Amino acid sequence: MTTAPPSTSLSRKGGSWLLDETPASDVFTPEKLSEEHRLMARTTTEFVDNEVLPSLERLESKDWDLARALIRRGGELGLLSIAVPEEYGGLDLDKASSLAVVERIGLSASFATTFGGQANLTILPLVLFGTPEQKQKYLPRLMTGELIGAYALSESGSGSDALAAKTRATKLPDGSWSLSGEKMWISNGGFADLFIIFAKVDGEHFTAFIVERAFPGISSGKEEHKMGLHGSSTTPILLQEVRVPAGNVLGEIGKGHKVALNTLNYGRFSLGAMCSGGCRAAIGAAAKYAAQRRQFGQPIASFGAIKHKLGEMTARTYALESLVYRTAGLIDARLGPAPHDGAAIAKAFEEYAVEASIAKVAGSEILDYVLDENVQIHGGNGFVKDYPAERYYRDARVNRIFEGTNEINRLLIPGMLIRRALKGELPLIPAAKRLQDEVLSPSVATGGFGDQGILDEEMRVVAAFKKVALMVLGTAMQTYGEKLTDEQEVVSYAADILIDIYASESAVLRAREVSSSREPTADLHVQAARVFVNDAAQRVESAAKSALAAMADGDTLRTLLAALRRVLKASPVNTVAMRRALADAVVARGAYIVGAP
Numbered sequence: 001m002t003t004a005p006p007s008t009s010l011s012r013k014g015g016s017w018l019l020d021e022t023p024a025s026d027v028f029t030p031e032k033l034s035e036e037h038r039l040m041a042r043t044t045t046e047f048v049d050n051e052v053l054p055s056l057e058r059l060e061s062k063d064w065d066l067a068r069a070l071i072r073r074g075g076e077l078g079l080l081s082i083a084v085p086e087e088y089g090g091l092d093l094d095k096a097s098s099l100a101v102v103e104r105i106g107l108s109a110s111f112a113t114t115f116g117g118q119a120n121l122t123i124l125p126l127v128l129f130g131t132p133e134q135k136q137k138y139l140p141r142l143m144t145g146e147l148i149g150a151y152a153l154s155e156s157g158s159g160s161d162a163l164a165a166k167t168r169a170t171k172l173p174d175g176s177w178s179l180s181g182e183k184m185w186i187s188n189g190g191f192a193d194l195f196i197i198f199a200k201v202d203g204e205h206f207t208a209f210i211v212e213r214a215f216p217g218i219s220s221g222k223e224e225h226k227m228g229l230h231g232s233s234t235t236p237i238l239l240q241e242v243r244v245p246a247g248n249v250l251g252e253i254g255k256g257h258k259v260a261l262n263t264l265n266y267g268r269f270s271l272g273a274m275c276s277g278g279c280r281a282a283i284g285a286a287a288k289y290a291a292q293r294r295q296f297g298q299p300i301a302s303f304g305a306i307k308h309k310l311g312e313m314t315a316r317t318y319a320l321e322s323l324v325y326r327t328a329g330l331i332d333a334r335l336g337p338a339p340h341d342g343a344a345i346a347k348a349f350e351e352y353a354v355e356a357s358i359a360k361v362a363g364s365e366i367l368d369y370v371l372d373e374n375v376q377i378h379g380g381n382g383f384v385k386d387y388p389a390e391r392y393y394r395d396a397r398v399n400r401i402f403e404g405t406n407e408i409n410r411l412l413i414p415g416m417l418i419r420r421a422l423k424g425e426l427p428l429i430p431a432a433k434r435l436q437d438e439v440l441s442p443s444v445a446t447g448g449f450g451d452q453g454i455l456d457e458e459m460r461v462v463a464a465f466k467k468v469a470l471m472v473l474g475t476a477m478q479t480y481g482e483k484l485t486d487e488q489e490v491v492s493y494a495a496d497i498l499i500d501i502y503a504s505e506s507a508v509l510r511a512r513e514v515s516s517s518r519e520p521t522a523d524l525h526v527q528a529a530r531v532f533v534n535d536a537a538q539r540v541e542s543a544a545k546s547a548l549a550a551m552a553d554g555d556t557l558r559t560l561l562a563a564l565r566r567v568l569k570a571s572p573v574n575t576v577a578m579r580r581a582l583a584d585a586v587v588a589r590g591a592y593i594v595g596a597p
C-alpha cells in the first residue's frame, strides 16, 4: 500500500514560517487526509476501541503477556510497518499516515507508550541508521511484534544531559564489545527482547548499540511505581559486561548523538500528535458528561462557566491539531514519494526539528490543560476511579518530562532558529534589523485591524506576532551576543512567542482554507481560530514585555514598549460568544467539533 504525499504541501525550509507568508492552500490539514489515510485511522480506532481500551485494567495489573499480544495485533494490522521500507516488508507510508495512527493510539496512554517504544524508539532508529544486515535481521520481527523493542538512553545521573552517560563500551580482541552500566526509566524495560542502548566507547565516544536480551549479562530492574501510565512497563536496565557482536553498532562509533537526536526529533512530533488525539477524546468525554449531569435543575452544559471551559478546550485543541498536521505535511513534502532512504528521512526530521519541539511542548501543555478541565467538569466524579478522567490526568503528566523536558525543548526552539540564522540558512538577522529600523520610528503606521475578509484581522495579528518575535530575538542577540544561551528566561519567553505564532498561524490558515471550501462546520473552524489568536495576543504581549524588561531599562525600555504597543495593536473580540458556540457544538455532537464522534 502506498499513499501519495499531500499534494498541497510545498516543501519549505524549517522555521521559514517566521519570516514568510504561507498561503492557506499550501498547508496540510486533517480535512485533506486521503481515503487511504482515513482507512488507516478507522482501522486504528477499531483496534483501540475494541481491543486496547477494554484491556486497560489488565495492562495496569502489569500483564505484559497481554501487552505483547496487543503489540502483535498492532503488527497484524500493519500499524508497526508504516515507516519501514518495502524491501524489508514494510509499507513505507507518509507521515500523515503515522499521524492518523498515533493520534488514535494516544487515547490509551499506557499502551501508546508501549507502542511508541516499539514504533518510534526501536523500529525508527533502525530504519534511519541500521545497516542492510541489521534491518534484515531485526525489522521484520519487530514489525510483527514477535520482538518487543526498547530505547535505553537515560541514566540516573544523566537525563536531560543524556550525552553525559556513564555506561561504557570496551572493544574486545575479537572485535566485539563489552557493555557495562545502568540505564533508568526504560519504557518496555520489563519485557523487551531488543534494546537500542547508548554507551561511551572507552568512556568517551557516545555510540548506539543493538543489544538482544538473549546476550548474557543484561537484566531488568524492578518496575517503577509511577504517578501514571501504570499499564506501561518502566524499569532500569542493568548491563554487566554484556558481549555485543561487532556488527551490532548502530550508526557510527562516536556518532550516537545523531541516532539519539534524530529519533527524538521524530518522537517529539509524534508525541504532539498523540496529545492532539488525547485532547479530542477528552473533549468528547467532557461534553457528554456536561450534557447529562444536572445541577440546579439543568444540565451543567448550560452554565456559562462550563461553556467557557469546553470552548477553550476546543480552541486550543484546534490550534494543536492544525500545527501537528501542518508539520506532517511539511515533512512529507520534503521527503517526496516513497521509497525513502534512512539518511533522507533523518535529514527531513532534522529540518523540522523546531516544529517538532513546538508540537511536543504545545501538545503536552494543551493536553494537560484539557485533562485538568475534564476533571473539573466531572466534579467529584473526576477525582475518583469510577471515571477515566483521573487516569487521563495522571497518565498525561509525564509528557512534559520525557522526549526532552519542556524546559529543554523551549531552549531548543529559539536556539535552533538562531543557529540557522548564524549559519546563513535563515535570513532572521537582516529581518530583525529591518524591523528595528521600522518599528523604532514612531511615524511608521503598522496598520489598524479593520474587519474585512474572513480571518484577515487574525492574519494581520499573526503577522504582528512575527514582528514581536523578531523584536525580542533581535534585542536578545544584540544584548547578549554569544552569551544568549545563558539567559534561559529570555530564551523561554521567546520560545513561548514562537509557539504561539506557529500554532495561531496554523489554526488561521486551516480555518481560512475550510471556509473557502464551504464546509458545513466552517463557522466552528473560524471561531476556534479567532478565540485562539485573541488569547495568544495576550500571551505574546505579556511574554514580550517580560523579555524586553529583562534586557533594557529607562528610556530604551520605554522606546521598546512603545514600539511593541504600535506593532501589537489587536482589538479584543467577543470570545465569550465564540466559546459558547464552540461549547454548544461539542455538547450537541458529544464529540470534538470535527471528525468521527
Ligand SMILES: Cc1cc2nc3c(=O)[nH]c(=O)nc-3n(C[C@H](O)[C@H](O)[C@H](O)COP(=O)(O)OP(=O)(O)OC[C@H]3O[C@@H](n4cnc5c(N)ncnc54)[C@H](O)[C@@H]3O)c2cc1C
Binding pocket: 117, 151, 152, 153, 154, 156, 157, 158, 159, 160, 161, 184, 185, 186, 187, 188, 226, 229, 234, 398, 401, 402, 403, 404, 405, 406, 407, 408, 488
Ligand atoms: C514514564 C517514563 C518513561 C521513560 N521512558 C524512557 C525511555 O524509554 N528511554 C529513555 O532513555 N528514557 C526514558 N525516560 C527518561 C526521561 O527521558 C527523562 O526522565 C527525561 O529526559 C528527564 O531527565 P531527568 O529525569 O534526569 O531530569 P533532569 O534532567 O534531572 O531534569 C530535572 C529538571 O531540571 C530541568 N533541567 C535539566 N537540565 C536543564 C538545563 N540545562 N536548563 C534548564 N533546565 C534544566 C528539567 O527540565 C527538569 O525540569 C522515561 C521517563 C519516565 C518518567
